[in-house]
Amino acid sequence: MENQKAQSFGLKSLTALYTLILTIVAFIIEISPTWQSDAMHIEYTIFCVLMYSIAIIYFIYLYTVILYPIVINTILLYLERMHILSVHSIKRWVRPEPVFTGEGAGTLYLRLGTLLFGTLGSVLWGSEIFLCFFTNVRHNIYVVKYILAFVFTYLQMHFLCCNSKIDLPKNSFIASFGMMHCIAVNLWVWFSLCLAKAVYKSDKKTLKLQKNEEKWKKKNMTLTDAVTEAVTTTVAYIASSDGEMVSNFSASEKQLRSLYRLGSAANFLLTTLVEFSLIAAAVYFIIWKHEGEENPQEARKKHVRFDCKSTSVGIFAALVLLVGSFVSISMHYIYNNSDKPRAADEVIGIAETVLFCVTLLAVFAAFSRMRKLQYRLHAHGQVVDEILLIVGLAGEIVYCSTGLDLYLNERLGNVPGTTCLIVVAFVFRIIQVVVQSVFILVSSRLRSLSASNVANQPGKQIITFLVVCNINLFIYHTFETIESNFGFPHKMSSIYSALLNISSPLVVFYRFHSSACLAEIWKHAYSTKHNHSHVHNKPLEDHHIA
Amino acid sequence: MENQKAQSFGLKSLTALYTLILTIVAFIIEISPTWQSDAMHIEYTIFCVLMYSIAIIYFIYLYTVILYPIVINTILLYLERMHILSVHSIKRWVRPEPVFTGEGAGTLYLRLGTLLFGTLGSVLWGSEIFLCFFTNVRHNIYVVKYILAFVFTYLQMHFLCCNSKIDLPKNSFIASFGMMHCIAVNLWVWFSLCLAKAVYKSDKKTLKLQKNEEKWKKKNMTLTDAVTEAVTTTVAYIASSDGEMVSNFSASEKQLRSLYRLGSAANFLLTTLVEFSLIAAAVYFIIWKHEGEENPQEARKKHVRFDCKSTSVGIFAALVLLVGSFVSISMHYIYNNSDKPRAADEVIGIAETVLFCVTLLAVFAAFSRMRKLQYRLHAHGQVVDEILLIVGLAGEIVYCSTGLDLYLNERLGNVPGTTCLIVVAFVFRIIQVVVQSVFILVSSRLRSLSASNVANQPGKQIITFLVVCNINLFIYHTFETIESNFGFPHKMSSIYSALLNISSPLVVFYRFHSSACLAEIWKHAYSTKHNHSHVHNKPLEDHHIA
Incomplete structure (x- = not known):
């Protein structure tokens, strides 16, 4: 042995x-x-x-x-x-x-x-x-x-x-x-x-800056300059064989075409692929770690059951926020198209701050409501959830500290147009993230065992609200990774942009995963079945996926 | 009385x-x-x-x-x-x-x-x-x-x-x-x-045609013409106060800004709103029609239960198609950006034809598998589903006949670039839609009552496959309403474009709703509870949504 x-x-x-x-x-x-x-x-x-x-x-x-x-x-x-x-x-x-x-x-x-x-x-x-x-x-x-x-x-x-x-x-x-x-x-x-x-992203940024510069130059040009410029570009355009603007690929380049x-769209698909790899790596790690451990045989569950009682208020309250955040995305888009990038960024900042504040309050409310529930031992299948949650949390912390650091940097450099909103947004964000993570870790161990809890389901509406809010933030952060990250200036040194590129998929992942964990809490904390630990007594069954 | x-x-x-x-x-x-x-x-x-x-x-x-x-x-x-x-x-x-x-x-x-x-x-x-x-x-x-x-x-x-x-x-x-x-x-x-x-849409089309014309003019211009043109536009650009290209709104216009x-994006949101109004009108009609009818009091169900057994093959087979259709959308986008609109349209046409053929075969397979199930009486709450299905079906028929009509028109006019693909796509589409509607109407009345059916669940994998395929087609048709409808030329008389604008949200709706109906069949046909018609004997309960 x-x-x-x-x-x-x-x-x-x-x-x-x-x-x-x-x-x-x-x-x-x-x-x-x-x-x-x-x-x-x-x-x-x-x-x-x-x-x-x-x-x-x-x-x-x-x-x-x-x-x-x-x-x-x-x-x-x-x-x-x-x-x-x-x-x-x-x-x-x-x-x-x-x-x-x-x-x-x-x-x-x-x-x-x-x-x-x-x-x-x-x-x-x-x-x-x-x-x-x-x-x-x-x-x-x-x-x-x-x-x-x-x-x-x-x-x-x-x-x-x-x-x-x-x-x-x-x-x-x-x-x-x-x-x-x-x-x-x-x-x-x-x-x-x-x-x-x-x-x-750096390619795109260079292109954008070039374009802006050209625009700016055009605006301040005298008439003669402009005419010469226009003539030369037109001549060049006609001289080129078919005026194709899209750069062709070379046969040897390695980047994703x-x-x-x-x-x-590809940026979005790439983000999803990053999330997927992350989940896969974590799950494999868990499988590898628990390899050869002899666990009691459980019946493979094939039935999924949801108790939808007392959820509608939570859903409909959160939907208002969801609509609001979608409207803010469309406002951002409209401002951006009307050449008002500062207003566009501010819309995102305000919407985020509101979302973080409301979610933070909801987490506190959920804490106070769920005190009534009973503490139980660690349930099965949560290790991978906790690892993923911590990975996401680390990403959020890196993201927020980078953002605050950049703000300090801009303040020191007296860059015009730095608003206090950035600090407020990041501080609320970091508080919300930490409090929510603690809440998830604690409440995933809570169960409603007493009869009054089963009947009243304290906090279920708030949990529902939090699930939808986190999905909302997941969509919002996905949009941010595609469009532009609030609080991060367009020009920054490469070390900051490396930190941003590594942490921003993790931020998206954190929101996805905390909504997953909250949904699990929603499902299990109020469940009337409590025999997870007494599963040994159950008849052994083993269905295959056919 | x-x-x-x-x-x-x-x-x-x-x-x-x-x-x-x-x-x-x-x-x-x-x-x-x-x-x-x-x-x-x-x-x-x-x-x-x-x-x-x-x-x-x-x-x-x-x-x-x-x-x-x-x-x-x-x-x-x-x-x-x-x-x-x-x-x-x-x-x-x-x-x-x-x-x-x-x-x-x-x-x-x-x-x-x-x-x-x-x-x-x-x-x-x-x-x-x-x-x-x-x-x-x-x-x-x-x-x-x-x-x-x-x-x-x-x-x-x-x-x-x-x-x-x-x-x-x-x-x-x-x-x-x-x-x-x-x-x-x-x-x-x-x-x-x-x-x-x-x-x-007509505004957009005029704009696009104008642009294409300009491009074409530019290509065939002599150098002197081009230079004059460039000079005049540049002068006009500088003369205008701030060179804003976006047209401003007048205070009195009524259209959706x-x-x-x-x-x-707004086009997409508008389509969803159209679907929403349609569902709402149908549901209100049903409520109004059944007003004052005294039905036996049923317990309001609060628990949702899914039996996920024998679904994975169906899901994973359909996911391949889903990925394929997304790739075809991205191909369409790429071809369109490279000024190859004909190739772009053909990609959509081929992808659609493949989807219709595969789904048609799946419906036939489902028919032959589900013969084993038992026929039951009309279940509760299906009237609204059937009305909505018929409305969607009508939309599909209008859409397809308009498309075929336009094809005939182009053939008669000898318009260059009409492919036979259009006919094939529309014919398969109309067959698929009709067969699928009949299938849904028949199989929503089927239940698995015998023990062997409960154990084997014949056809469940195929139903799962059909659900995912219909969701896939729903996404695809939504994309079509936003981008361009396959089989419809860019220029058509106003009566055709009116028919198209009325039927295209219905087409999207048909796919959404048939996936809804198929999901219901998936849920109920293999359910082991069969007491829908004996509900009178149940104890009366009445929960409120709190």
Whole structure:
């Protein structure tokens, strides 16, 4: 027994080390100017293909051998009946049925999120495959790379949705190793997408500044200057063969073509892909960590049940805020189109501050209402939720401190047009985020056990309100990542923009995930079933997804 | 008794007549050049304000007197205890508790739809309120009008979601009259929005054609011409005070400002508002029709329960199609930006044809799988679903026949660039729509009563697949209404474009509603509870939404 434990520990350390090395190497390849140079683009793409294909081969192994061994077992039994294999060898090869007792992506909301994010993310890969054949045809290796990326995303989506509760067999080298490889791939995808976005954003900013400068120049020009300018541009326009304005791609470039062709839509798809990788990495980590632990077999739940009592006030109060925030987005858009960028930014700032204040008050109200509920032990399947919540919280803290830092910087530099609103917004935001995280951690352990609580459901309306508000903020922050982040000036040093590019998908993720956690609280805190810990007494059932 | 029946019939005829007259008058006011002229804009807006305010006053009456009489009753009891009112007069004034046994918007999916459409629609009114104060400030009456429109949408949303199963008291003149007034208002909103969209679209088309012409002119100009042209435009640009390109609004114009400021986003919001009005009108009609009918009291269901067994294959197969159709949308966008509108249209056409074929095959497969289920009597709460389905079906038929007609027209005129794809797409579409509607009507009456059906759930995967495919087509058609309708040329006579503008929101609605109906079938056909018709024996319970 001691020996086996040591073996298990050794295996875990080894795979962890592998992931660490692979992740660091991948990160360095992503930022190294040598690997990113045009001369190395084939080698770099081969590296990408290798990363994806190992992960896909692992998934094929996982599905055929561990998750659906029935196919192999049927073949083996057939071979035995045909007297090609002996009974003895069959016994060695027949695989056991899969056991679904792990932690995994347990909550329904998280699984719906992976479906949503994964589907939208796949669209990005799909467009990329199409764009490989557009204007300058790319090297075939690119096609292979993006097809593999698509297949990988799709397989992950299926695994996370349907099979993430799998309990990996103990001391299986391939299972452990593959899981850790997938973590590395997801982290690498996350990092490379953040970098791609940063490059695209700086390109876009340069273009915008150029345009603004031109406009400004035009305004202040004398008539003769303007006429000369106009004549030269027109001549140049006619001289160019067909006046195509869109820059063509070179065959060797490595950046995502869709970012340049689809603009903000691709930016949105990219954000969803980042969220997806993050969730996937966290879930794999949990599966790897709990691998081989023998948990009591629970019946796989197939029925989803919602108790919609006392929710309508919460929903309809939050819908007013939702409409308000959508209107503010449209106001931002209108002001931006009328060349009033300052007013446009202020609208966003005011709307955010209002949202944060209201949500903060709601969290306090929920605290005071939910004191009546009973404290219970840690429930099953919450570890992954808490890890993801903390990751999101870290992102929010980085985001807010960067914002406040930039404000200080502007104040010191006496940049005109710095409003106090930025400080107010960020301070409320950070307070709201911290208080809400504490609230989620505490109240996910609360249950209504007394009869009066079951009847009254204290705080359920406020929880409903908070769920919708967090979804609202999720949409709002998604919009911010696409359009412009409030409180961040258009020109900033590269270190700030790196921090922004890394933290802004996490901010979006924090809102998504806290609405997921609040929905879980909404579902479970008032549930009349409290036998989570007494599940051992239940009859053992095991349904398969057919 | 005879007398009361006559009275009830008289009341119904009277209110129906009122709605008919009001609707026709409102429609005529919308299209009459006199009322739409600039001189009459205050009078026209007063008419709008009247329409909305009567509806809102009715809703206030409905909520305080019929739906939540507890407020009034409490006040009355208080007054009695204070000896201000006698017990006798109290008895006359105390209102009975509301009864929730009507048909109404029974299905969950439909209610979620009203929430979604209503929220997005409110955003349009919100932006419109904001735009009243933008550049040229509008007359105050406009502000009142849009605020009333917002309040009306919000109240309707709450009513449809939470209280649509209300049974109106028998022979109540105000209740009947108000319900019918609301139908007229919704039909009028629907019609006026379709008109606003038509006007906007023709404006946009003229602008686009102008631009294309200019481009074409520029391409074929000699150098000297081009230079002269450039000089004149530049001079004009500098001569204008601040070079603002966006046309300013006049204070008296009546069209929706947000359509011109928000572009395709407002177009999308407008479509949702049209769907919302349609659902609302249908539900009110059902409530009015079943008014005073004494149905057995059913317990108001508060728990929603889903059986997610055997759905994953259906979902994941349909997700591939979903990703594919999103990619085709992005391809359309890219081709359009690269000045290849023909290729862009073809992509849409091919994607649609594939979707229709696959969905058609799936419907046939579902037919053959679901033969095993048992036929049951008409279930409760399906009338409104069937009416809405037929309305949507009518829209689809109008859409397809218009499309085929236009194709014939182009063939006769030998217009270059008419592809056979249009015919194929429309024929498959019309077959798919008709077969699917028949399938929905038949299979909403099927239940799995035998033990083997309960265990196997024949056809559930295919139904899941169909639900996701219809949502997919819903997104696709929504995108089409915003961007460009496949099969319809850019230039067409006004009668065709009127048909298109009326039928295209119905097409979107058909897809939404058939996914709603399929989701209901998914939920109920395999349910193990079959006591819908034996509900009388159940204990009577009546929960209120708190």
